[in-house]
Amino acid sequence: MISAPQTPLPTSPDALRDLVLSLLQQQEEQEAERTRIIAQQQAAIALRDETIARLESTIAKLQRWRFGRRSEKLSPDQISLWEEALDTEIAAMESLLETVLEDSAAVTAGRAEGAAADAQTVTVPARPVRRHPGRMAIPAHLPRVEVRHDPKTCTCAQCGGPLETVGEEISEKLDYIPGRFQVIRHIRPKLACRPCGTLESPALPAQVIDKGLPTARLVAHVMTAKHVDHLPLYRQETQYQRAGVPISRATLCSWLGQGEYWISLLAEACKRALLEGKILHADETPLPVLNPGSSKTDKAYLWVYRSQADAPHPVVVFDYAPDRKGIHAQHFLGDWQGILQTDDYGGYDALYRKEQIIEAGCWAHVRRHFYDVEQRGPSPVAQKALAWIVKLYAIEAEIKESLPDQKVAARQQRAGPLLEAFHAWLTETQMQVAPKSGIAKAIGYALKRWKALTLYLEEGQLSIDNNPVERALRGVAIGRKNFLFVGNDAGGERAASFYSIIETCKLNGIEPFAYLCDVLEKLPTWPNKKLHELLPWNWKKSALA
Template sequence: MISTPPMPLPTSPDALRDLVLSLLQKQEEKEAEWAERARHIAQQEQAIAQRDAALAQKDQHIALRDETIARLESTIAKLQRWRFGRRSEKLSPDQISLWEEALDTEIAAMESLLETVLEESAAVAAAGPDGEKNDAVTVVPARPVRRHPGRMAIPAHLPRVEVHHDPKTCTCAQCGGPLETVGEEISEKLDYIPGHFQVIRHIRPKLACRPCGTIESPALPAQVIDKGLPTGRTVAHVMTAKHVDHLPLYRQETQYLRAGVPISRATLCSWLGRGEYWISIIAEACKMALLEGVILHADETPLPVLNPGSGKTDKAYLWVYRSQADAPHPIAVFDYAPDRKGIHPQNFLGDWKGILQTDDYGGYDALYRKEQVTEAGCWAHVRRHFYDVEQRGPSPVAQKALAWIAKLYGIEADIKESPPEQKAEARQQRAGPLLESFRAWLSETQMKVAPKSGIAKAIAYALKRWKALTLYLKEGRLSIDNNPVERALRGVAIGRKNFLFVGNDAGGERAASFYSIIETCKLNGIEPFAYLCDVLEKLPTWPNKKLHELLPWNWKKSALA
């Protein structure tokens, strides 16, 4: 191997200095080039790592989607077997109608949820690993998975209202050429105005670009049921009739037929399920607002849930939580549970801290054992025990106890409109001494009555809960009883008599969401139908960051502005 002899170094000091400086400059340039290459490699490695993480997350989402789809398809198939299978139970025609209605509603709701999962999955699959997440409340549901024989024709006799949609531009987005009108696209929606139906005709020009052949039309406004027949007002009417007026869908079907609008019960079930899906978004936001308060009322009531395999119903429960009676914007939130176990209020409240006013049900005891939740009692339940004794036969002791309690309620009537601070002061001055005397009388009387008698149990009930019963003396924001939340359950009781049961646990959860909205609207002096009409029109395109504006009390402010 022939080696190249080294270059002789210059003998001149200046030339030698110039050579050294030149070599140092080349070395710095080489090091800068290596540093740039290293930085570029690091960026590539980081990008690869981010892409790998995004792909892993995407794979996880797909696996979860597949699991959800399989579960929903299984549930739909089971509901359809129950719906269309043979039944040996002896049921009246009305019971059969309600039974079928409950199952049709569940099938429609499950299909709506399945459609949403499929649509969201398609969006995830279409987006790249760096794709931005949509800020809308949720993805607009896609076309129905279930294949129907055809869309119902809207009766020709209904009045038509035309809505024209003008194009935003008359320039082709593809080539920049001019767009010419070559026709129209017409979409009809069944709309309900209190007392009658009408048809909204959406008329959109069909525009063509002659240079490149592009044909386009202005987009339709987003609908509560994408590509569906009803407007938001029509869906709101079905929901209000079912849950506010307690009118089963088979009766609504008959009413619509008399009005010349033949809508099948299965279609109404589908509309109801989709509407309740949208409303659940508002209900969850109401729950978050409710848990910001420091005083809550709670109660529970049975809700039969259908067990189609046996032809019977199981006893589930709706738990209701309400803000304090004088809250600036009162809220009532319902929570469905398959049973009455105490774990359900624990799960609902989570880490919430404050005063919880309830009846004597032991399911709340685990909450009270935590330092973060303080128990407040209910004098209405104390009164009820003495009242029941009196109803079974004259009881001087029960009569005297009822007279004591009546004085307490008399004080509450006098201070009803007072602010919390004045209420607490008046209670301590007027009710405090009265309660001390009442307790002494109860303790003395307890020693004189038969230990296992009804009056003894009533006295023991009051004395055992004395600390919780007298908490309202010092806290003016508290009510004397739990009646504010019990009033919120009246609608459930009426509905239970009319539609008897819900189809399954998912149906119970949707019913809880709807009752949350209806009762909160009532508490805030809002007509439920008007509220539902507006929010169902807005929700399909409403951004998450502005969701608080659609909460009933905020909606009322904007409506009155």
């Protein structure tokens, strides 16, 4: 209220009129100022409410995502895992070094063959000293299975004389049958030619670990237990001790590091088969890797690529990378052309800028954004959006078994009108919600990628979402909680190879342990040009034939 003037009122009518007009103008100015202040306060309150809502949504999402401790303090079990990873890397590097030294020695011997007659002495380079102790003794109480190797001929290869048995060479391999151990005894007769003094014996079959203790089946068991059953090697060591066979963790690391070399050959063949397809799914997941000397881990990534959901021979290939830069996807795909279905991660944008790769969107990610808003609190807008998406998925469930052409026709006839109405509703609703709110972000995500999201209407072999490749990451997520990290980049690459084979086996209905037992037995002597015959989908056909 305007206070009354303290000075006497003028007696002149004109002066009184001027005073009243002045007071009215002053009152209007005060009302305008009050309105401006109220508007500022309301804007500040709206901004505060929007910020609070956004933070509450983020906190709720993080609380749902949080499953374990964030501390990097190592428990005794974690220290065991740390040593295990390092031992595996050492064993793998020692195996590689031995191979290089043997190849180098063979080349040197070939070059020196002509000069050997003139040389009086030959200097042999000393082999590197093995860091681990001698081979473990196989327990005597284990049952023995004898495998006898008969000679191909009973005549001497040197002079043609008859061969006589003068003894036996016995080498024992530790084998594993699920639930119990056994020992495979390879018995080879020692044959002698008395006229010329030649000694012969049949050769041992090629082994997955040359001159090693385990059979292919035992190596397959160790690998399956770690990567399929998610048992770190220190847990396996405890299990074997309970079974009466004390196999040290260092020995298990050595077997694992050498056995995964053969798996990498198959993984590379799977990659070549994968890139023959025209529709691929892609995603990525973190994989902790040791940072030597810092007592911490760095965040590396496994990039995963999967063939289309209805592919006759489904393939999953994992690719290890030290970071999440999009250049890794470019290197993996190379000159590949087709449709790539991903989430909204910007690392794939460089691929989509090329005309050879077409982007396909994921409706599961759209649904997830609206679902997060609804989980924070009742939201009529989010509920209505989710109802639209439920209708789209209901159509997909009904036409799941249809042929691609039939899917295209059904999608365009039934889902097309729904999507047009949904797009119009989203565009209208976007103008009515707070610009920085969670629901605005969910709507913006859908509208921004609308072209990619509706591509499945035109391609019958394309899925409505990227869930097929995300399901392939479940095994990695479970294993990551058990063995926690890989030893280094090389270990990450080998883990990627193994996950590629395991997940591809699962997609093709192959039991991983049975598959690994067979291929690890065959790979040491298998010709490279026939490697495709051992891939999971071809192996299944041969097994059923």
